[in-house]
Amino acid sequence: MPKILHIADVHLDAPFSLLDLKKAQARKSELRGTFSSAVMYAKMEKVDLCLIAGDLFDGGFVTKETMSLLISQFESAPDVRFIITPGNHDYYSSSSPYAKTKFPENVYVFTDDTLTRLRFDDINTDVYGYAFTSDKMATNPLATRPGLDPLHFNILVGHADLDAGIYCPVTRDDLSKSGFDYAALGHIHLGGDVQKAGNTYYAYSGCLEGRSFDECGIKGGIVADVDFDGLRRKIHFKPVRFCKRHYERLTVDVTGAENNQDIAEKIRAGATAAGFGTDTLLRVRLRGNVPVTADLRPERIEAETVGAFYLEIKDTTAPLIGYETLKNDITVRGAFFRELLPLLESENEDERRSASLALRYGLAALAGENVIDY
Ligand SMILES: [Mn+2]
Numbered sequence: 001m002p003k004i005l006h007i008a009d010v011h012l013d014a015p016f017s018l019l020d021l022k023k024a025q026a027r028k029s030e031l032r033g034t035f036s037s038a039v040m041y042a043k044m045e046k047v048d049l050c051l052i053a054g055d056l057f058d059g060g061f062v063t064k065e066t067m068s069l070l071i072s073q074f075e076s077a078p079d080v081r082f083i084i085t086p087g088n089h090d091y092y093s094s095s096s097p098y099a100k101t102k103f104p105e106n107v108y109v110f111t112d113d114t115l116t117r118l119r120f121d122d123i124n125t126d127v128y129g130y131a132f133t134s135d136k137m138a139t140n141p142l143a144t145r146p147g148l149d150p151l152h153f154n155i156l157v158g159h160a161d162l163d164a165g166i167y168c169p170v171t172r173d174d175l176s177k178s179g180f181d182y183a184a185l186g187h188i189h190l191g192g193d194v195q196k197a198g199n200t201y202y203a204y205s206g207c208l209e210g211r212s213f214d215e216c217g218i219k220g221g222i223v224a225d226v227d228f229d230g231l232r233r234k235i236h237f238k239p240v241r242f243c244k245r246h247y248e249r250l251t252v253d254v255t256g257a258e259n260n261q262d263i264a265e266k267i268r269a270g271a272t273a274a275g276f277g278t279d280t281l282l283r284v285r286l287r288g289n290v291p292v293t294a295d296l297r298p299e300r301i302e303a304e305t306v307g308a309f310y311l312e313i314k315d316t317t318a319p320l321i322g323y324e325t326l327k328n329d330i331t332v333r334g335a336f337f338r339e340l341l342p343l344l345e346s347e348n349e350d351e352r353r354s355a356s357l358a359l360r361y362g363l364a365a366l367a368g369e370n371v372i373d374y
Helices: 021-044 064-076 172-178 260-274 323-327 332-344 349-366
Strands: 003-007 049-052 081-084 107-109 116-120 125-129 153-159 182-186 195-197 200-204 220-228 233-241 246-253 280-287 289-291 310-315 318-320
Touching (some): 003 021, 003 182, 021 220, 260 280, 332 349
Parallel strands (some): 003 049, 246 280, 280 310
Antiparallel strands (some): 116 125, 220 233
16 A cells, blocks of 8 residues: 556647648547546556646646546546646646536645645555646745655655756755655656655656657556555556557668568568557658669558558668769769769768759659659
């Protein structure tokens, strides 16, 4: 006792920016499903406290549909106590959804930017938290050290940036001196391992579902199983996956590819080897050397063809050509090549990449092939 599930940065109702609008819409409703999975887990695993460390909502407005789903989720797990500390995206104010909604009795929302305590005597646990009350927070709720009850398990929940001041300037040093057993933090979507400052364990659980290629990898929460007999405390932590899908980046060498089918096969092989399947949103960078004559239009490769949910391709391949032959070519092909040569050999990677593309399309066009169809 107690058993804790720590999640954060759910960002319900957040838009997803994908090139495919239908899939972006699908992701939005999947995000609600991901939250439901976390609640279901808490219920099935008999979690005592579900800590939601800020940014449950993406903003100050929540759709009716999302709110009623949320409430029914909370009601579906009456034995789980849900503890919410509003963050910079969903800060507490008199006009926020938190103020305007009547939540079930098992839901606790912090509303003040100073440290406030909730006592749960049945599980010998105290939970301290605070709320953002605007989209920034300059005050440090740990500036005054709380007088903790040594006979209770003491938890801190909150949205904070341990590395930069404007989003609640709590530091590792504050945590170390605080005496908390566990600090459940939100704000850093990447998440991270459970770490220790002094005798205080702390962690960012990360977001529940990645929303862009800046948020790659498997996302979920942290479960803390606490073995606590009033004085001695042992905590066992484990990460739990909740995300329905995950964003990943992959670089694939397509040297020698003659056509889209060759490329698709190489991407599929690379994705399979990395363990990325139909739950993956994949951004692939193609590299290597391909024949100038190759019929490559990688932007036309469908996600389904490579076994992913969604696919974006960035082509950074270079044309495989005999530079010497082209240099000495007296026709317009040679002239075109010599014009591009300084850029092909540029120090700047972007310049080299565009020059390579220009060369490939240019030579193909001069050869009478209609590869440019933008
Ligand atoms: Mn956030």
